[in-house]
Amino acid sequence: MIPGKFAYLAARSVDEAVDVLGRHPDEAKLLAGGQSLIPMMKLRLAVPEILVDVSQLADLAYVREENGHLAIGALTRESDLESDALVGRRYPILADTCRVIADPIVRNLATVGGNLAHADPANDHPATMLALRAEVVATGPNGTRTIPIDELFVDTFETALDPAEILTVIHVPAPVEHSGGAYLKLERKVGDYGIAGAAAYLVLGGNGTVQQVGIGLTNVGPKPLRARDAETFLVGQAPTEENLRGAAERAAAASEPVSDLRGPADYKRAIVRTLTFRALSRAVERAQNGGAA
Amino acid sequence: MSVEATPAQIGAETVAITVTINGTEHRAEVEARLLLVHFIRETAGLTGTHIGCDTTSCGACVVLLDDRPVKSCTLFAVQANGRQIRTVEGLEQGGQLHPIQEGFWEEHGLQCGFCTPGMMMTSVALLERTPAPTDDEIRQAISGNLCRCTGYVNIVKSVQYAARKLRGDDAEPTAGEGLEKPEDKAATTEGGAA
Numbered sequence: 001m002i003p004g005k006f007a008y009l010a011a012r013s014v015d016e017a018v019d020v021l022g023r024h025p026d027e028a029k030l031l032a033g034g035q036s037l038i039p040m041m042k043l044r045l046a047v048p049e050i051l052v053d054v055s056q057l058a059d060l061a062y063v064r065e066e067n068g069h070l071a072i073g074a075l076t077r078e079s080d081l082e083s084d085a086l087v088g089r090r091y092p093i094l095a096d097t098c099r100v101i102a103d104p105i106v107r108n109l110a111t112v113g114g115n116l117a118h119a120d121p122a123n124d125h126p127a128t129m130l131a132l133r134a135e136v137v138a139t140g141p142n143g144t145r146t147i148p149i150d151e152l153f154v155d156t157f158e159t160a161l162d163p164a165e166i167l168t169v170i171h172v173p174a175p176v177e178h179s180g181g182a183y184l185k186l187e188r189k190v191g192d193y194g195i196a197g198a199a200a201y202l203v204l205g206g207n208g209t210v211q212q213v214g215i216g217l218t219n220v221g222p223k224p225l226r227a228r229d230a231e232t233f234l235v236g237q238a239p240t241e242e243n244l245r246g247a248a249e250r251a252a253a254a255s256e257p258v259s260d261l262r263g264p265a266d267y268k269r270a271i272v273r274t275l276t277f278r279a280l281s282r283a284v285e286r287a288q289n290g291g292a293a
Numbered sequence: 294m295s296v297e298a299t300p301a302q303i304g305a306e307t308v309a310i311t312v313t314i315n316g317t318e319h320r321a322e323v324e325a326r327l328l329l330v331h332f333i334r335e336t337a338g339l340t341g342t343h344i345g346c347d348t349t350s351c352g353a354c355v356v357l358l359d360d361r362p363v364k365s366c367t368l369f370a371v372q373a374n375g376r377q378i379r380t381v382e383g384l385e386q387g388g389q390l391h392p393i394q395e396g397f398w399e400e401h402g403l404q405c406g407f408c409t410p411g412m413m414m415t416s417v418a419l420l421e422r423t424p425a426p427t428d429d430e431i432r433q434a435i436s437g438n439l440c441r442c443t444g445y446v447n448i449v450k451s452v453q454y455a456a457r458k459l460r461g462d463d464a465e466p467t468a469g470e471g472l473e474k475p476e477d478k479a480a481t482t483e484g485g486a487a
Contacts, residue, residue, distance in 0.1 A: 004326070051325065104434055108362060109364075109368065
């Protein structure tokens, strides 16, 4: 399959890329890892006239803790985040997430920023970032602004980013004591879109009850979903099996799956219930064993 | 054709690129939309890299880009400008099979052979990072490479054969090596770790 013709620019800086996007808002598209965009271009589902290649801007590929959060450069490859020692130790939910994205070879090119900015409800980082209450930083013609993750996803393949803005950094709050997170996904086979996925992150208070919780869901709606009712239900409660199951029930009710080749809607809702329960259970386990996201 | 890589003008649909494949520089003026796999097969004439699914699934087109396995059907040739590519043709040296090729031969790691170039390139990258992989690590590494003939058992054995050979450990496989179930995380090869 051959993509349509386009003009190619290897951007040498974020500013240069922003400039081209600003002058050609309707024609230009960013190329990062290309592992979603290029397949879409081969199918001619995407036919950009100008491709601005930012994939080799090395200064946007990093993972470091600073100012109370983990900063992930948008062009960090999934495989690099997956094998990052700091992430493995302090943010196992992120390693959980990377490990189930596409396949290991795709992860050598796929980027974390692209996984979010593509805004495919089947992508995995959105649910995790919702659970973690992350923020993204966007750079545009008027400088940078911070966008809370809850405001980023507008609809399928649609974000709050302006056409001339580039998602440059993701900020994940650093884990506090007695916090833990986990991400689980069910897929038919490696590389397929998930049937459903669930991310959970929680903080346990001094008396062992749930002080704060985030639950994000993958591929069960037109955009990545936050299971608000489930979160509200769990705050202030002890993380007993019964309460975690109660939250999982509410997450299943909040999901909006459609029947397709990956199964009927009821089946997917049942999967959400099971995965949410398991993700919460693992998050509690991790929280009780110390403090790691 | 310009020798230097030219930063493409907006509006330019062709770009002059230089890509080093198996140590040899290949220069060409290419359409920006040319996929790397077509550059390798048609421009450079190296047809050992296969096109299978053409949808980023099967891994028949895997090559190493700066030592990392990538699916060359899902990358534009211009993105490889100035970079190093290794393909299956670069494995054999001076008439000697690479240990991974020898492994596939000795352990019957292929039947039709279509997936083999991609399997071998992914495995070479694995062994460069992980000289003594468990069977589970091998299965994880090749989970983006599809084989419709072998059932993977002999492919895992082939990679273990190459791992032993590359470590200079010609001993017989330890009991169970190559026969581990995917879910069995027990490491059987740590004794020979490089």
